[in-house]
Amino acid sequence: MPTIKDLARIAGVSIGTVSNVINNKSSVTEESRRKVEEAIRLTDYKVNLHARGMILKKSFNIGLVVPSILDPFFPKLADVIEQECEKLDMNVILSSSNYSPDREIDKIEQMLAKNVDGIILIPESDRNRSYVAGLLEKETPLVLLARRYNDLRAPYVVADNRKTAEDGINYLLGKGYDSIGFLVSPLMNTADEDRLAGIQNWKNNHSEAAVSIHYCAPLPVHDRKHSMEHQLSQGYEKGLELIRDQRLPRAVFANNDYIALGFMKACTESSIRLPDDVALLGVSRQFPKELLSTELSSFDPHSEIMGSEAVRILKELMDHPERGDESTHHIEIGMSLIEGMTT
Amino acid sequence: MPTIKDLARIAGVSIGTVSNVINNKSSVTEESRRKVEEAIRLTDYKVNLHARGMILKKSFNIGLVVPSILDPFFPKLADVIEQECEKLDMNVILSSSNYSPDREIDKIEQMLAKNVDGIILIPESDRNRSYVAGLLEKETPLVLLARRYNDLRAPYVVADNRKTAEDGINYLLGKGYDSIGFLVSPLMNTADEDRLAGIQNWKNNHSEAAVSIHYCAPLPVHDRKHSMEHQLSQGYEKGLELIRDQRLPRAVFANNDYIALGFMKACTESSIRLPDDVALLGVSRQFPKELLSTELSSFDPHSEIMGSEAVRILKELMDHPERGDESTHHIEIGMSLIEGMTT
DNA sequence: GTGAAAGCGCTAACAT
DNA sequence: ATGTTAGCGCTTTCAC
Numbered sequence: 221m222p223t224i225k226d227l228a229r230i231a232g233v234s235i236g237t238v239s240n241v242i243n244n245k246s247s248v249t250e251e252s253r254r255k256v257e258e259a260i261r262l263t264d265y266k267v268n269l270h271a272r273g274m275i276l277k278k279s280f281n282i283g284l285v286v287p288s289i290l291d292p293f294f295p296k297l298a299d300v301i302e303q304e305c306e307k308l309d310m311n312v313i314l315s316s317s318n319y320s321p322d323r324e325i326d327k328i329e330q331m332l333a334k335n336v337d338g339i340i341l342i343p344e345s346d347r348n349r350s351y352v353a354g355l356l357e358k359e360t361p362l363v364l365l366a367r368r369y370n371d372l373r374a375p376y377v378v379a380d381n382r383k384t385a386e387d388g389i390n391y392l393l394g395k396g397y398d399s400i401g402f403l404v405s406p407l408m409n410t411a412d413e414d415r416l417a418g419i420q421n422w423k424n425n426h427s428e429a430a431v432s433i434h435y436c437a438p439l440p441v442h443d444r445k446h447s448m449e450h451q452l453s454q455g456y457e458k459g460l461e462l463i464r465d466q467r468l469p470r471a472v473f474a475n476n477d478y479i480a481l482g483f484m485k486a487c488t489e490s491s492i493r494l495p496d497d498v499a500l501l502g503v504s505r506q507f508p509k510e511l512l513s514t515e516l517s518s519f520d521p522h523s524e525i526m527g528s529e530a531v532r533i534l535k536e537l538m539d540h541p542e543r544g545d546e547s548t549h550h551i552e553i554g555m556s557l558i559e560g561m562t563t
Numbered sequence: 564m565p566t567i568k569d570l571a572r573i574a575g576v577s578i579g580t581v582s583n584v585i586n587n588k589s590s591v592t593e594e595s596r597r598k599v600e601e602a603i604r605l606t607d608y609k610v611n612l613h614a615r616g617m618i619l620k621k622s623f624n625i626g627l628v629v630p631s632i633l634d635p636f637f638p639k640l641a642d643v644i645e646q647e648c649e650k651l652d653m654n655v656i657l658s659s660s661n662y663s664p665d666r667e668i669d670k671i672e673q674m675l676a677k678n679v680d681g682i683i684l685i686p687e688s689d690r691n692r693s694y695v696a697g698l699l700e701k702e703t704p705l706v707l708l709a710r711r712y713n714d715l716r717a718p719y720v721v722a723d724n725r726k727t728a729e730d731g732i733n734y735l736l737g738k739g740y741d742s743i744g745f746l747v748s749p750l751m752n753t754a755d756e757d758r759l760a761g762i763q764n765w766k767n768n769h770s771e772a773a774v775s776i777h778y779c780a781p782l783p784v785h786d787r788k789h790s791m792e793h794q795l796s797q798g799y800e801k802g803l804e805l806i807r808d809q810r811l812p813r814a815v816f817a818n819n820d821y822i823a824l825g826f827m828k829a830c831t832e833s834s835i836r837l838p839d840d841v842a843l844l845g846v847s848r849q850f851p852k853e854l855l856s857t858e859l860s861s862f863d864p865h866s867e868i869m870g871s872e873a874v875r876i877l878k879e880l881m882d883h884p885e886r887g888d889e890s891t892h893h894i895e896i897g898m899s900l901i902e903g904m905t906t
Numbered sequence: 907g908t909g910a911a912a913g914c915g916c917t918a919a920c921a922t
Numbered sequence: 923a924t925g926t927t928a929g930c931g932c933t934t935t936c937a938c
Contacts, residue, residue: 564931566930566931566932567931567932568931568932578931578932578933579933579934582932582933582934583933585932586933610931610932611930611931611932613930613931613932614930614931614932614933615931615932615933616932617930617931617932617933618931618932618933618934619932619933
């Protein structure tokens with residue numbers, strides 16, 4: 221591998237000049253620049269980022285820790301993050317905590333050991349709250365994505381889950397569905413919690429309305445890896461149960477699309493028609509409509525915006541560490557209802 | 564950030580000794596080791612990988628370039644690769660070519676500029692054949708995954724697609740389905756090509772058998788990003804067409820699960836029963852059965868094995884670059900049939 | 907077994 | 923505008 225020393229020799233200039241050319245520094249003769257660039261082409265030179273990083277104390281890498289890479293929601297975010305980072309000449313080191321708090325810590329520690337310039341964390345739950353609190357004291361900037369920690373001064377980008385929950389209820393009522401059942405998954409993270417809180421808040425303000433809450437069986441803590449499958453089957457089971465007991469409300473609002481699709485499967489099998497017999501609304505649109513037999517009405521979380529905002533904030537923190545806990549770094553992004561065939 | 568110099572001062576030993584402790588080198592007194600380790604704990608020391616990498620000429624990162632991170636097949640591989648790399652104390656820099664050959668080259672060049680220790684590439688097609696040929700001459704080891712290039716001495720790990728195609732036909736015939744239609748997607752990569760070749764080879768050897776081949780409309784080259792959605796809808800369209808024209812064979816063997824699920828949707832809508840009216844078999848099992856109204860029979864590609872083999876080979880090439888083009892680095896992994904409810 | 911010192915490739919400060 | 927040089931934090935000889 222050629223070095224700037226080689227370039228200097230070939231171009232017949234000093235290494236300082238070469239460095240100036242490479243970094244577009246002021247004051248280099250057109251002549252020198254040309255010669256150096258020629259040498260670069262000739263030797264297929266590439267900067268040694270170790271050497272550069274050692275001086276600049278940067279790796280031009282950021283770490284992304286997600287709970288699972290198999291749940292399609294997370295790759296969507298990862299995809300955007302990667303693209304945004306590319307624009308900033310940074311790369312993404314991806315790793316998955318597999319829904320294990322210990323692994324989550326391990327992964328973050330590995331990233332720190334790698335001298336990443338920043339970390340975007342999608343927490344698998346709030347079990348690592350105190351560890352994350354400690355992280356905030358360190359110099360490597362951290363942005364939480366998709367889930368936040370209550371009462372922790374950490375920058376975050378999340379969906380506006382409370383509002384989405386209320387919007388969903390209002391939408392269904394507005395459509396004329398006069399009784400609504402909210403199907404909620406085991407509460408694993410603040411996204412779920414916030415949606416439930418939104419529903420409960422709504423109920424408190426509208427005590428006359430027929431809104432019921434149905435809890436699915438919780439996911440065993442040791443097997444969150446199959447969280448997606450679990451929620452699909454819980455939505456299914458709960459659906460069968462409501463149908464069997466003839467307790468089906470006029471509309472079902474599912475806490476997320478996995479539960480909704482499980483519920484849909486139960487309906488299909490029981491010859492319950494959507495939306496004629498029961499309307500169905502999901503949250504956090506996941507699967508392409510081409511995949512589903514009936515396109516599900518659901519809220520789109522705007523993954524692209526969430527991902528790019530996370531990168532934007534992280535970049536800002538990297539450039540201005542002192543602004544670490546400004547409240548402008550708490551962002552909630554509204555979801556948009558996409559009407560399918562089930563409402 | 565503390566350095567080994569700090570550790571040396573605190574522990575009261577020399578820099579060399581500290582280095583020896585950190586790297587578990589021979590010959591360090593129990594006493595010295597203890598003192599250094601104490602200092603490490605005290606200061607929360609972390610090695611500076613830039614400095615280490617500069618000397619060792621390693622980054623302990625590998626690059627993974629995939630065509631898309633939204634198609635669930637690729638995250639599955641990425642997940643395994645990440646886990647395997649962790650065991651080897653390496654991290655994965657992920658990036659997506661978004662099915663663009665130019666982007667694919669850009670991404671690889673970026674990785675090289677990052678001094679990655681090796682690259683795992685899932686080619687988006689074979690359009691970059693000559694570029695990849697050039698890559699093989701360089702010192703950074705490269706392993707192709709899931710798709711190979713014909714007649715290129717590049718290490719690869721792929722599924723045994725030809726055999727899978729033949730197995731599928733034999734399985735369906737063995738089940739008593741006496742006419743088979745093979746639904747093939749636009750040929751975009753060697754995985755698709757190999758499956759088709761397997762079918763054609765089988766036909767050549769069994770000219771009497773009723774095996775027909777049906778081509779779906781090709782995906783526009785400029786929009787491979789939505790390849791998954793496209794194939795779902797092509798399977799659907801082709802299904803509707805066969806049903807309308809009453810040309811439905813007794814069994815349909817789809818080139819992949821996306822086409823198969825599209826076809827399934829067409830059947831459901833047309834009240835065609837699976838497998839009573841038509842049997843359906845896919846390849847490269849993608850979605851959890853909890854998601855599907857009817858569990859699809861399909862071949863499991865063993866992503867875990869493919870991913871871990873790719874890492875194993877890459878590691879071997881990193882340790883023994885001279886073995887670059889041994890034929891042991893051409894691996895084809897058999898798929899396993901998972902019987903669902905559609906055959 | 908341990909310490910001293912060279913040097914990896916680069917940037918930045920300084921001298922010219 | 924260009925050249926010279928110190929030094930980033932580490933590993934690795936090579937004396938001792």
